[in-house]
Amino acid sequence: MSTTFMFIIIAAIITFILFYNKIIDRNKFVQEVTPYFHFLMEDDYKFLLKVRYPNEEVTDKDVEDMFGGRVRRGLAVMVVLFIFFLNQMNFVNIMLSVIIGFVVFKLPYFQLNNYYKKNLHYIDMMLPYYLKSLEILIQHYTVPVALSKSIDTAPDIFKPGLKKMVERIDSGDSSVDPYMGFAKEYPVRDSMRMMRLLYRLGLGAQDTKQEQLMMFSRTVSSLQNKSREEKYKERLEKMEGKTLMMLGVTGGGILLLMLYAMMSMMSF
Numbered sequence: 001m002s003t004t005f006m007f008i009i010i011a012a013i014i015t016f017i018l019f020y021n022k023i024i025d026r027n028k029f030v031q032e033v034t035p036y037f038h039f040l041m042e043d044d045y046k047f048l049l050k051v052r053y054p055n056e057e058v059t060d061k062d063v064e065d066m067f068g069g070r071v072r073r074g075l076a077v078m079v080v081l082f083i084f085f086l087n088q089m090n091f092v093n094i095m096l097s098v099i100i101g102f103v104v105f106k107l108p109y110f111q112l113n114n115y116y117k118k119n120l121h122y123i124d125m126m127l128p129y130y131l132k133s134l135e136i137l138i139q140h141y142t143v144p145v146a147l148s149k150s151i152d153t154a155p156d157i158f159k160p161g162l163k164k165m166v167e168r169i170d171s172g173d174s175s176v177d178p179y180m181g182f183a184k185e186y187p188v189r190d191s192m193r194m195m196r197l198l199y200r201l202g203l204g205a206q207d208t209k210q211e212q213l214m215m216f217s218r219t220v221s222s223l224q225n226k227s228r229e230e231k232y233k234e235r236l237e238k239m240e241g242k243t244l245m246m247l248g249v250t251g252g253g254i255l256l257l258m259l260y261a262m263m264s265m266m267s268f
Contacts, residue, residue, distance in 0.1 A: 037067075037071050038067075040105070041067055042109055045063065045067065045109065045112075046058065046060075046063050048109070048112040048113060048115075048116050049062070049063060049066065049112065051112075051115070051116050051119060052112055052115055052116075066108075070105050070108050070109075071105065073104050073105065074101045074102060074104045074105030075101065077097075077100060077101045077104045078097050078098060078100070078101030081093075081096070081097035081100060081101070082094075082097050085097060119157065120187070120188055122157065123157060123158075123186050123188050123191075124188040124189060124227075124230075125227050125230070125231065126155045126157065126158070127186070127188060127190065127191060127194070127223070128220060128223035128224040128226070128227045129155075129224065129227070130150070130154055130155060130158055131194060131220045131223070132220050132221075132224060133150060133153060133154075134146055134147070134150050134198075135213070135216060135217055135220055137149055137150055138201065138213060138216075139213065142202065143198060143199075143201055143202030144166070144169045144170070144202065147162060147165065147166050147169070148166045148170075150162065151163060151166065157186075158186070160185075161181075161182045161185045161186060162182070164178075164181065164182070164185075165178045165179065165181060165182045168181065176195075176196065176199045179195040179196070179198060179199045180192070180195060180196075182195055183195040190223055193219075194219065194220075194223075197212075197215070197216050197219060198216070200212065201213065201216055
């Protein structure tokens with residue numbers, strides 16, 4: 001058994017005893033250490049957490065706890081690597097330990113960011129279809145009533161934002177802010193423009209409603225066409241990728257067979 005391995009076992013046992021006997025309070029230690037790493041917290045971290053958990057209220061305490069967990073995991077990995085490289089400690093191994101610990105720390109943020117980007121793409125595809133169903137409701141109801149009635153049939157991803165917008169409108173906020181709040185929560189390509197159109201449609205008099213509704217309808221139809229084109233393009237790119245993969249596998253298989261045949265002929 002190497003000296004390093006023995007040292008790791010002894011250190012692990014001592015650490016376990018300290019935590020088990022509550023000589024060191026792990027949670028308190030993390031809470032005291034985390035503020036020193038606050039400069040590493042990303043500006044959009046809380047926003048990404050809200051996107052990831054749309055049906056839950058993400059408080060500042062939740063953000064602190066999740067960030068503390070990231071710090072704890074990153075530091076734990078660095079400590080383990082430092083102990084592992086103890087007998088071979090040099091600048092390269094120190095840097096490697098720090099880099100791997102930092103990657104472990106950043107990994108949850110990258111996952112949140114990827115989830116957000118995937119969601120944005122899905123929102124971009126679904127928004128025109130939701131607006132089309134809303135347009136049908138607006139023909140029979142006022143904009144606030146149509147928004148309220150659209151919640152049940154709206155895509156799940158829009159429901160939290162729609163509920164917030166309707167609650168703000170029902171509470172007496174007649175400004176554009178509730179609409180812009182929805183657009184900021186779903187910041188895709190046309191959300192800002194469409195929410196402004198929707199707000200103006202709600203302000204319009206009854207005699208001009210039909211004209212504004214026609215303009216809204218044309219815009220929604222244009223967005224639907226763009227969405228269909230993007231879906232078709234994605235499907236085409238996916239098919240091309242599969243075709244290239246099949247050609248690569250087939251070509252690689254034929255090449256291996258030819259090499260095998262040549263090797264067999266040379267062995268005779």
